[in-house]
Amino acid sequence: MNILVTNPTSRLSREIVQSLTFAHEVELAAGPFSHGETQNELVKDVDVVVHSLQDSPSIDESERLDQAMRQTYNLLWACVQERVSRFVFLSSLSSMKAYPENYIVNEKWRPLPTTEINGLCFHLAEFVCREYGRERSIDVRVLRLGDLDWDGKTGSDSVLHGADAVNGVMRAIEFDLEPGSWAPASTWNVFHLQSGDPLKPSRFSTRKAEAELGFIPEGIQK
Amino acid sequence: MKILILGSNGMLGPHVERVLQEDHQLLLTDVGKTYDGPNEYRQLDVADLEGVVSAAEGVDAIVNLSVLRPDRKVAFDVNSRGCYNMMEAAVRHGIPRIINTGPHFTIAGPNYEDFEFNISTEIPSQSGTGLYAHTKSLGQEICRVYSENHDLHVVTLLFYNFKEHQDHKPPESKIDPHQFVPFSVTWEDAARAFPLALEIPDAQLPSKCEIFNIFCDLPHGQFQNEKSRRILGWVPTDNLDQYWKRDSV
Numbered sequence: 155m156n157i158l159v160t161n162p163t164s165r166l167s168r169e170i171v172q173s174l175t176f177a178h179e180v181e182l183a184a185g186p187f188s189h190g191e192t193q194n195e196l197v198k199d200v201d202v203v204v205h206s207l208q209d210s211p212s213i214d215e216s217e218r219l220d221q222a223m224r225q226t227y228n229l230l231w232a233c234v235q236e237r238v239s240r241f242v243f244l245s246s247l248s249s250m251k252a253y254p255e256n257y258i259v260n261e262k263w264r265p266l267p268t269t270e271i272n273g274l275c276f277h278l279a280e281f282v283c284r285e286y287g288r289e290r291s292i293d294v295r296v297l298r299l300g301d302l303d304w305d306g307k308t309g310s311d312s313v314l315h316g317a318d319a320v321n322g323v324m325r326a327i328e329f330d331l332e333p334g335s336w337a338p339a340s341t342w343n344v345f346h347l348q349s350g351d352p353l354k355p356s357r358f359s360t361r362k363a364e365a366e367l368g369f370i371p372e373g374i375q376k
Numbered sequence: 377m378k379i380l381i382l383g384s385n386g387m388l389g390p391h392v393e394r395v396l397q398e399d400h401q402l403l404l405t406d407v408g409k410t411y412d413g414p415n416e417y418r419q420l421d422v423a424d425l426e427g428v429v430s431a432a433e434g435v436d437a438i439v440n441l442s443v444l445r446p447d448r449k450v451a452f453d454v455n456s457r458g459c460y461n462m463m464e465a466a467v468r469h470g471i472p473r474i475i476n477t478g479p480h481f482t483i484a485g486p487n488y489e490d491f492e493f494n495i496s497t498e499i500p501s502q503s504g505t506g507l508y509a510h511t512k513s514l515g516q517e518i519c520r521v522y523s524e525n526h527d528l529h530v531v532t533l534l535f536y537n538f539k540e541h542q543d544h545k546p547p548e549s550k551i552d553p554h555q556f557v558p559f560s561v562t563w564e565d566a567a568r569a570f571p572l573a574l575e576i577p578d579a580q581l582p583s584k585c586e587i588f589n590i591f592c593d594l595p596h597g598q599f600q601n602e603k604s605r606r607i608l609g610w611v612p613t614d615n616l617d618q619y620w621k622r623d624s625v
Contacts, residue, residue, distance in 0.1 A: 269463075288502065
């Protein structure tokens with residue numbers, strides 16, 4: 155497959171590219187994503203786009219919002235025009251953290267975003283993705299990632315080990331979803347991804363990702 | 377009440393100004409340089425966060441009439457980020473009442489409008505990906521999230537098609553009932569919703585973010601305006617029947 159991964163400054167993007175290059179043609183692309191012909195050129199003959207939002211203290215809130223809303227819209231618009239078949243957006247579980255910690259929250263629960271700018275941007279980018287998925291012109295998959303941890307030192311109750319994150323993204327890229335018994339597979343899917351903990355259950359249920367994508371979290375390295 | 381109006385030089389702005397200026401102190405703002413009228417005016421691009429925050433200092437309410445349709449960059453800047461800037465300004469200055477506006481497909485996009493009837497405002501938003509609807513819908517979602525996280529109320533008024541009052545109605549030869557949109561209202565009736573939206577007590581609003589369809593009483597049954605009458609007390613005065621009724625039968 156031809157795969158385009160955005161956000162080269164992110165370690166996760168770079169790790170995804172490294173894992174994909176063994177079996178796929180991969181390009182890493184930086185924004186800003188405009189709406190001109192060059193944008194269509196970027197995704198021409200691409201099969202899957204993996205998109206995430208750039209996170210840097212040097213980006214002000216207006217630019218973050220522009221990236222989350224307009225640039226995500228532009229990228230999806232170009233993907234639809236060029237018949238890209240799948241769009242994977244890397245979001246965050248932050249919008250689900252307002253629920254009490256003892257609730258087993260899965261993808262069926264309503265997001266409760268706050269106005270903290272990073273969380274709000276994830277929510278608004280999901281909002282853009284959802285309308286494209288609803289129109290069924292592209293297969294949109296949102297992965298709500300737990301708190302990324304590359305060195306096993308994060309104490310979060312919704313930690314996502316780096317290797318598990320890469321594994322989950324790879325599954326979302328490569329796996330075709332099974333159709334339902336009376337309907338085709340949905341073109342809008344949200345999956346929660348976090349690493350398991352051998353000592354306590356995950357705060358956020360990852361059962362959907364396990365059942366439909368074959369996601370198998372390896373757990374936090376103790 | 378001191379009221380900041382964003383996008384006051386648009387088509388609806390002068391009508392809203394007219395119904396508010398007697399009872400309220402107005403600060404009108406628009407991206408345009410000029411304004412010829414009796415109220416205070418400031419040139420302001422709603423996409424300028426600090427500019428909006430500065431203009432909102434000392435006001436009691438904000439009315440957002442800003443809108444831009446065709447240009448993709450500016451549509452997101454004005455329709456979506458403009459709402460963020462307005463809500464940030466409201467939070468920073470403790471402004472308790474926001475009036476947002478938009479087209480009906482801010483929530484009821486083609487998935488509803490092309491298929492359904494009896495469409496109320498109590499539906500999950502589905503704008504579709506059309507630029508105008510989608511950018512306004514994002515703006516509304518920003519308003520909703522702010523209302524859920526801060527001590528303020530958002531009242532959103534949705535419009536679609538505006539008509540002249542019956543005193544100024546076009547000649548019969550120019551009326552085509554097949555072109556009539558069953559979500560129409562006169563400019564004057566539309567403007568009369570604004571004082572009601574500004575003055576309704578918080579306790580009379582069912583939630584901190586309420587949406588109202590503003591169109592005249594029509595027999596088509598595609599959309600509902602009953603909630604606007606019941607909660608806001610808005611009563612349209614012109615049912616525009618010259619557009620959908622035959623005199624000769």
